[in-house]
Amino acid sequence: MRSRGHFRKNVYPSPFHSRLEPLNKLKEWGRWHDYLSADTYICDSKEYFAVRNTCAVFDLTPMEKTRVTGPDAFAYLDRLLTRSVEKVKPGRVGYCVWCDDNGRLLDDGTLFHLHEGDYRLCSLHPQLDWMLTSAIGFDVDIRVETHEVAALAFQGPTSCAVLRKMGLDDIENLKPFGIKHYAFAGTELMVSRTGYSGDLGYELWIDPSAAEDLWDRLFEAGELHGIMPFGGNALDLVRIEAGLLLCGKDFLPADGTVRPERTRSPFELGLDWLVDLSKPCFNGRQALLEEKKNGSRYNFVKLDIDGNKPANDSFIMLQNKTTVGHVTSAMWSPSAKANIAFASLEAPYGQVGEEFLAEIYYQRELKWTRVLAPCRVIDHNFFEPPRRRMTPAPDF
Amino acid sequence: MTDSKRIVIVGGGHNGLVCAAYLAKKGREVMVVEAAEQVGGAAVTREFTPGFKVSSCAHLLYLMDAGISRELGLETHGLRFARQDLATVALAADGKHLTYTTTAVSGGDVSADDRAAYPKYRRRMEKFSDVLAKLYTREPPRLGTHNRKDLMSAARLALDIRLLGRDDMREFLRIAGINMFDILEEQFDSALLKGALSLDGMLGGSLGPRSNNGVFAALHRLSGQVGGTRGALALPAGGMGSVTAALAQAAQMNGATIRTSSPVASILMDGDHVCGVELEGGEKIDAGIVVSNADPRTTLFDLLGARHLEAGIVRRVSNIRMSGKAAKLNLALNGAPEFTGLGADQLGERLVIAPDLVYVEHAFNHSKYGEHSVEPVMEITIPTVHDTTLAPSGQHVLSAVVQYAPYDLKGGWDEAARTAFTNQCMEVLGRYAPKIREQVMHTELMTPVDIEREFRITGGHWHHGELTLDQALMLRPVPGLAQYKTPVGGLYLCGAGSHPGGGVMGAAGRNAAAAVLSGE
Numbered sequence: 001m002r003s004r005g006h007f008r009k010n011v012y013p014s015p016f017h018s019r020l021e022p023l024n025k026l027k028e029w030g031r032w033h034d035y036l037s038a039d040t041y042i043c044d045s046k047e048y049f050a051v052r053n054t055c056a057v058f059d060l061t062p063m064e065k066t067r068v069t070g071p072d073a074f075a076y077l078d079r080l081l082t083r084s085v086e087k088v089k090p091g092r093v094g095y096c097v098w099c100d101d102n103g104r105l106l107d108d109g110t111l112f113h114l115h116e117g118d119y120r121l122c123s124l125h126p127q128l129d130w131m132l133t134s135a136i137g138f139d140v141d142i143r144v145e146t147h148e149v150a151a152l153a154f155q156g157p158t159s160c161a162v163l164r165k166m167g168l169d170d171i172e173n174l175k176p177f178g179i180k181h182y183a184f185a186g187t188e189l190m191v192s193r194t195g196y197s198g199d200l201g202y203e204l205w206i207d208p209s210a211a212e213d214l215w216d217r218l219f220e221a222g223e224l225h226g227i228m229p230f231g232g233n234a235l236d237l238v239r240i241e242a243g244l245l246l247c248g249k250d251f252l253p254a255d256g257t258v259r260p261e262r263t264r265s266p267f268e269l270g271l272d273w274l275v276d277l278s279k280p281c282f283n284g285r286q287a288l289l290e291e292k293k294n295g296s297r298y299n300f301v302k303l304d305i306d307g308n309k310p311a312n313d314s315f316i317m318l319q320n321k322t323t324v325g326h327v328t329s330a331m332w333s334p335s336a337k338a339n340i341a342f343a344s345l346e347a348p349y350g351q352v353g354e355e356f357l358a359e360i361y362y363q364r365e366l367k368w369t370r371v372l373a374p375c376r377v378i379d380h381n382f383f384e385p386p387r388r389r390m391t392p393a394p395d396f
Numbered sequence: 397m398t399d400s401k402r403i404v405i406v407g408g409g410h411n412g413l414v415c416a417a418y419l420a421k422k423g424r425e426v427m428v429v430e431a432a433e434q435v436g437g438a439a440v441t442r443e444f445t446p447g448f449k450v451s452s453c454a455h456l457l458y459l460m461d462a463g464i465s466r467e468l469g470l471e472t473h474g475l476r477f478a479r480q481d482l483a484t485v486a487l488a489a490d491g492k493h494l495t496y497t498t499t500a501v502s503g504g505d506v507s508a509d510d511r512a513a514y515p516k517y518r519r520r521m522e523k524f525s526d527v528l529a530k531l532y533t534r535e536p537p538r539l540g541t542h543n544r545k546d547l548m549s550a551a552r553l554a555l556d557i558r559l560l561g562r563d564d565m566r567e568f569l570r571i572a573g574i575n576m577f578d579i580l581e582e583q584f585d586s587a588l589l590k591g592a593l594s595l596d597g598m599l600g601g602s603l604g605p606r607s608n609n610g611v612f613a614a615l616h617r618l619s620g621q622v623g624g625t626r627g628a629l630a631l632p633a634g635g636m637g638s639v640t641a642a643l644a645q646a647a648q649m650n651g652a653t654i655r656t657s658s659p660v661a662s663i664l665m666d667g668d669h670v671c672g673v674e675l676e677g678g679e680k681i682d683a684g685i686v687v688s689n690a691d692p693r694t695t696l697f698d699l700l701g702a703r704h705l706e707a708g709i710v711r712r713v714s715n716i717r718m719s720g721k722a723a724k725l726n727l728a729l730n731g732a733p734e735f736t737g738l739g740a741d742q743l744g745e746r747l748v749i750a751p752d753l754v755y756v757e758h759a760f761n762h763s764k765y766g767e768h769s770v771e772p773v774m775e776i777t778i779p780t781v782h783d784t785t786l787a788p789s790g791q792h793v794l795s796a797v798v799q800y801a802p803y804d805l806k807g808g809w810d811e812a813a814r815t816a817f818t819n820q821c822m823e824v825l826g827r828y829a830p831k832i833r834e835q836v837m838h839t840e841l842m843t844p845v846d847i848e849r850e851f852r853i854t855g856g857h858w859h860h861g862e863l864t865l866d867q868a869l870m871l872r873p874v875p876g877l878a879q880y881k882t883p884v885g886g887l888y889l890c891g892a893g894s895h896p897g898g899g900v901m902g903a904a905g906r907n908a909a910a911a912v913l914s915g916e
């Protein structure tokens with residue numbers, strides 16, 4: 001695919017396209033970098049409920065995948081990422097973020113420690129420029145392998161049962177954030193217990209030549225377990241319930257942001273747990289040490305809002321109507337039966353339990369209405385079923 | 397973290413020695429660790445063939461900070477001058493040379509208009525370079541902070557420019573970023589005068605007369621004083637090495653120790669703080685603070701390792717333009733050379749070969765494409781005219797900065813390229829001193845590649861990095877490193893790569909010492 005003339009084609013069908021196409025009842029495709037990608041296959045809520053109640057498949061192939069190998073792979077990643085990479089042992093996956101020198105987020109992603117010293121970093125957006133810049137002085141090999149790996153997110157309560165039925169031995173004993181390798185159709189299928197849904201779920205990684213095979217086997221096994229594809233819109237709903245951030249929505253990549261006050265540090269996104277200041281050097285450390293000392297500009301919070309009108313794009317106000325922030329993501333959560341949102345508030349606002357007003361505009365039969373809905377800062381995820389972490393993973 | 401109180405200075409170039417002397421003077425335990433057999437860096441006198449000594453790189457002293465000479469007592473430590481007031485002779489092939497000093501121009505076919513314009517040009521340039529000189533003795537402000545010190549020093553710069561008066565301020569802002577060609581064309585008629593003056597902006601840099609930043613470089617060159625005269629040119633007795641010998645003595649008398657032949661292999665880290673250095677032989681020296689006189693890229697990439705810095709700063713350091721274009725040609729001569737039309741009394745002045753602006757521009761053009769000049773420009777001194785200690789009696793040394801000899805010559809500086817360039821230089825010299833070839837007993841050509849190898853300066857660059865507005869003041873060597881202190885705990889820079897830049901001046905060394913002391 002990365003051949004000359006690649007630009008002429010502009011956007012590509014994913015290796016699963018022949019299977020996705022008939023299932024895409026709306027025949028509408030969006031794009032995610034180089035690929036056709038569907039926001040909706042048939043109906044957002046139907047897809048959402050499949051993820052939450054049975055299982056559903058999301059085509060993850062367009063996700064940027066960068067392979068990092070070589071003698072300095074560990075040292076390189078430990079300097080690139082704000083977290084401790086030491087803790088991501090071989091066969092494990094870690095959530096991570098990375099910053100520029102100003103300690104502002106460039107993107108978030110997952111780091112797969114495939115084999116000792118052999119890593120794959122997955123991110124929403126291409127990171128090659130920054131990854132190569134960061135490689136100066138390290139003996140590492142950095143290779144974008146986005147197009148060489150077909151990937152599916154397979155999420156939902158029945159996902160483990162389906163994989164077992166497919167013949168993936170011992171899959172129920174794979175721990176959250178663990179990786180297993182299986183022989184499959186003459187190649188290797190990699191399964192990680194990861195995902196963006198906050199529920200039991202897996203991600204499946206395979207050579208594109210075996211992509212259709214994988215899809216067919218999965219759908220065959222899943223037929224009686226309610227399997228169906230889900231698109232970007234349903235994914236956005238489940239990730240909000242799961243308390244997971246989306247680059248471009250909850251924060252902007254610092255290298256594409258003109259106004260410095262619009263960028264965010266990990267602390268300003270509630271990601272303190274992903275920052276290991278005890279590491280002697282990583283990108284952004286100096287600035288983050290300063291921030292720790294002087295205080296952050298913003299707090300990122302989860303809000304539980306009264307009523308049932310989603311607080312998309314709302315201003316968040318004090319009781320006296322002073323604006324102190326805005327909502328970045330919001331939805332009515334059918335699973336939590338709650339009106340939920342993420343918001344970025346000016347520090348020091350945003351302590352757990354603090355109460356604010358969300359200024360919500362909504363329309364009913366062409367009539368706009370404004371409500372100031374009371375809301376409060378909570379510290380738990382909206383949706384977090386125990387099966388998410390249970391090992392062995394339960395059957396449903 | 398080490399509890400060592402020792403300050404190790406990596407490199408005993410003149411800036412390292414100045415820094416050492418100031419720190420030792422304040423009672424700090426200082427050790428200078430120099431790779432070469434002798435201290436001095438690019439400000440050094442070496443025997444290049446038996447019986448003949450020469451200032452290997454830098455040969456003229458015009459930037460040395462008077463305050464430093466006084467405060468460190470360089471004269472009591474043996475610094476003497478063979479001459480303090482060299483004139484410049486712009487050589488003409490027909491022998492109608494033109495001579496200028498800091499106050500007047502004469503000879504050649506120079507017009508009355510040019511004679512009148514020259515002192516005005518000179519005074520104005522000196523006035524402007526004064527603005528720079530004031531900045532040179534202090535740490536440049538950081539931009540975008542609200543720190544009081546930064547705001548004050550930015551305000552002082554603005555005030556210094558404002559105090560030039562309305563017309564001069566306007567003129568300063570007009571010309572500071574532009575090229576020598578335009579301002580010389582505005583002021584003078586004489587092609588020879590314009591060619592020679594343009595070199596003030598070209599020597600040591602990657603610029604031709606039409607390149608922007610030339611005026612800035614010329615102002616830098618004029619910003620120093622010798623014997624109280626702005627822009628004066630001096631020849632230290634015994635060559636440039638006596639300046640650094642005096643500095644070494646000053647440092648030692650204040651209690652610093654100096655180790656030569658001790659190349660540092662790496663700067664040692666404990667967590668995010670330096671804890672010493674390791675020599676190439678494996679010996680480790682503890683230190684709570686390490687100050688590096690090596691250029692920024694050598695220091696941060698080769699000695700420290702980029703992995704100890706954040707990626708943004710690494711990118712900036714890797715983008716510093718530091719590819720040298722100045723070579724040095726040193727000749728041992730069996731007698732005094734004869735330049736057509738030049739009296740013996742003028743042989744000891746600064747002689748330049750830059751007959752007109754277009755000649756200089758052509759010489760530069762080659763270097764843009766990885767070629768050396770076919771007709772190089774030259775800045776020549778014959779120090780033996782004033783200083784008999786450098787060569788056997790009756791014999792002479794000719795020391796010439798020759799440009800343009802790009803570091804990254806296409807095909808590399810192999811023997812054939814060296815011979816070809818030397819021949820070009822001799823051919824050009826021969827136009828002015830027809831019999832000189834027969835007088836040559838020994839030739840030493842130091843290309844930027846040789847300078848890099850022998851003096852450990854990346855790219856063999858005169859200033860340890862181009863001295864242009866985008867790499868000057870608070871941007872030198874790169875934003876985030878301009879206050880001498882690096883982001884690495886206990887690591888400082890003190891060489892020419894830092895503000896205010898290269899030339900034998902010592903300001904970077906002294907400012908770095910102040911930064912170390914204020915950081916304690």
Ligand SMILES: Cc1cc2nc3c(=O)[nH]c(=O)nc-3n(C[C@H](O)[C@H](O)[C@H](O)COP(=O)(O)OP(=O)(O)OC[C@H]3O[C@@H](n4cnc5c(N)ncnc54)[C@H](O)[C@@H]3O)c2cc1C
Nearest residue numbers: 407409410411431437438454455456660891892898899900
């Ligand atoms: C051809 C040429 C002609 C010049 N002519 C003039 C002139 O006429 N007048 C003028 O004022 N300026 C001139 N200059 C510029 C001037 O020489 C330099 O700008 C100045 O000498 C730089 O001084 P410094 O102390 O900062 O660095 P340097 O003189 O480069 O000193 C750095 C020292 O660090 C040492 N070092 C580096 N790495 C290590 C290591 N790993 N371990 C231990 N030691 C190390 C080096 O050996 C060196 O001694 C000229 C430069 C060149 C190249």
